[in-house]
Amino acid sequence: MNFDFSDDQKLLKDQANKFLQDKCDLTVVRRILDGDELYEADVWKGIVEMGWTGTAIPEEYGGIGLGHLELCMIAEELGRSLAPVPFSSSVYLATEALLIAASEDQKQKYLPALAAGEMIGTLALNEGTQAATPRTIKASYSGGKISGTKLPVPDGDIANFAVVAVKTGSGSDEGAISLAVVDLTGEGVTRTPVTTLDPTRNLSNITFDNAPAELVGAEGSGWSTIRQVLDRAAVLTAFEQVGGADAALNTAKEYALGRYAFGRPIASFQAIKHKLADMYIKNELARSNSYYGAWALSTNAPDLPAAAAGARIAATDAFNFAAKENIQTHGGMGFTWEFDCHLFYRRAKLLSVSLGSALSWKDKLVSELEKRNAA
Numbered sequence: 001m002n003f004d005f006s007d008d009q010k011l012l013k014d015q016a017n018k019f020l021q022d023k024c025d026l027t028v029v030r031r032i033l034d035g036d037e038l039y040e041a042d043v044w045k046g047i048v049e050m051g052w053t054g055t056a057i058p059e060e061y062g063g064i065g066l067g068h069l070e071l072c073m074i075a076e077e078l079g080r081s082l083a084p085v086p087f088s089s090s091v092y093l094a095t096e097a098l099l100i101a102a103s104e105d106q107k108q109k110y111l112p113a114l115a116a117g118e119m120i121g122t123l124a125l126n127e128g129t130q131a132a133t134p135r136t137i138k139a140s141y142s143g144g145k146i147s148g149t150k151l152p153v154p155d156g157d158i159a160n161f162a163v164v165a166v167k168t169g170s171g172s173d174e175g176a177i178s179l180a181v182v183d184l185t186g187e188g189v190t191r192t193p194v195t196t197l198d199p200t201r202n203l204s205n206i207t208f209d210n211a212p213a214e215l216v217g218a219e220g221s222g223w224s225t226i227r228q229v230l231d232r233a234a235v236l237t238a239f240e241q242v243g244g245a246d247a248a249l250n251t252a253k254e255y256a257l258g259r260y261a262f263g264r265p266i267a268s269f270q271a272i273k274h275k276l277a278d279m280y281i282k283n284e285l286a287r288s289n290s291y292y293g294a295w296a297l298s299t300n301a302p303d304l305p306a307a308a309a310g311a312r313i314a315a316t317d318a319f320n321f322a323a324k325e326n327i328q329t330h331g332g333m334g335f336t337w338e339f340d341c342h343l344f345y346r347r348a349k350l351l352s353v354s355l356g357s358a359l360s361w362k363d364k365l366v367s368e369l370e371k372r373n374a375a
Contacts, residue, residue: 010073013073015050016074017080019050020077020078020080024043024081028040028084029082029083030343032200033343038158038202039086039158040085044117045117047117051064051115052091053095053114055074056071056095056099057099057114057115061112063111068232068235068294069294071091072236072297075088075236075239075243076239076242077243078240079239079247080247081247086154089123089159090114090122090159093121093122093154094162096228096229100228101216102216106181110181119160120155120160122154123153123164123229124150124162124163124206125150127148127150132165132226134173134177134223135172137165138167139166140167141166144214146182146188146213147208147210148207149205150205152203152205153204154203154354156184156203157202158202162181163181164181164208165177165179165226166180166213175220175223177220177222177223177226178216179222179225180213181214181216182211183211184206189209189211190207190209191204191205191206192205196350197346198347198350200347231305232297234293234312234355235290235297235304237351237354237355238286238290238314238315240351241318241351242283242319245279245282245283245286245323245348248323248348249276249322249326251326251341252325252326253276255329255330256276256329275325276329278321286311286319289313290311290315292310293307306369309365312358316351316361317358319347319351320349323347323348323349326341326345
């Protein structure tokens with residue numbers, strides 16, 4: 001079985017890399033980190049003009065209809081550049097939720113606007129520090145209105161609308177959970193920014209007070225859709241993490257080659273060689289797991305839940321390790337504001353919890369493997 005990407009997909013990856021190198025270097029990331037802007041509008045405009053927001057949206061809904069493999073290529077380059085844009089929340093989460101569960105009218109309303117960059121969407125799932133489960137979701141939907149609080153919501157201060165997990169049943173099982181779409185600019189919605197380790201990725205606290213809403217999909221089918229969305233997002237986020245881990249490794253390598261101690265580059269010292277080699281090994285393990293996840297995602301294979309969990313675990317481990325060892329390779333200066341090491345560390349830590357903790361994904365992988373063995 002060939003898990004490699006086609007020449008056209010690699011060409012797309014190269015084009016994305018060149019665009020982001022030109023328009024979104026680390027000085028752009030620092031500008032968002034130091035300033036008051038929530039994201040880099042010029043980079044986002046370029047992304048929209050290149051059609052990336054419509055990569056996996058069918059042509060009948062205004063997208064370019066390529067697919068998830070191409071989206072994986074773009075995700076890797078966005079991760080490599082640490083792009084401060086609301087791509088993941090709008091494309092991995094909101095768009096995927098609508099593609100899976102929305103009615104035809106809802107698709108016609110939202111998907112063309114998402115593809116054209118006229119709207120930015122997000123998924124409002126969590127309600128605090130606990131991992132989201134049917135039992136933890138308290139936000140309620142009744143009579144076309146939502147009440148409750150969601151925290152944290154990715155790009156909640158940027159998005160025009162949110163697909164919100166709500167309780168429509170009386171119990172605490174999966175059948176009590178539905179999804180509803182809410183206009184975040186409308187009445188009954190209060191948004192409050194949340195301070196995080198990585199301000200280049202916006203998070204917010206959103207309170208709904210009888211906010212007008214419309215169900216997405218059948219009532220009681222929300223948790224099934226959420227599982228599918230998270231599996232897809234896990235694969236795409238894994239590619240972001242692989243891109244970030246590669247960039248951290250290259251940053252460490254370039255510094256080690258240019259930094260001299262005792263008359264020779266520190267890259268020639270065994271301790272530094274081992275650091276770089278360990279980073280490379282973890283990165284390649286993450287890449288292989290992500291490729292498997294991309295195959296499962298693109299073919300909608302039964303293996304997708306297990307493949308997504310494997311990719312998520314390996315990529316989280318790789319990016320966290322690479323970001324940490326990049327700082328160590330730079331020595332005392334790696335800890336300073338002037339060096340860029342902390343930019344990778346911030347993003348690595350944020351992405352490691354953006355879709356649930358590593359432990360929750362390990363539990364999922366074990367469960368999926370147990371199901372496979374039982375079958």
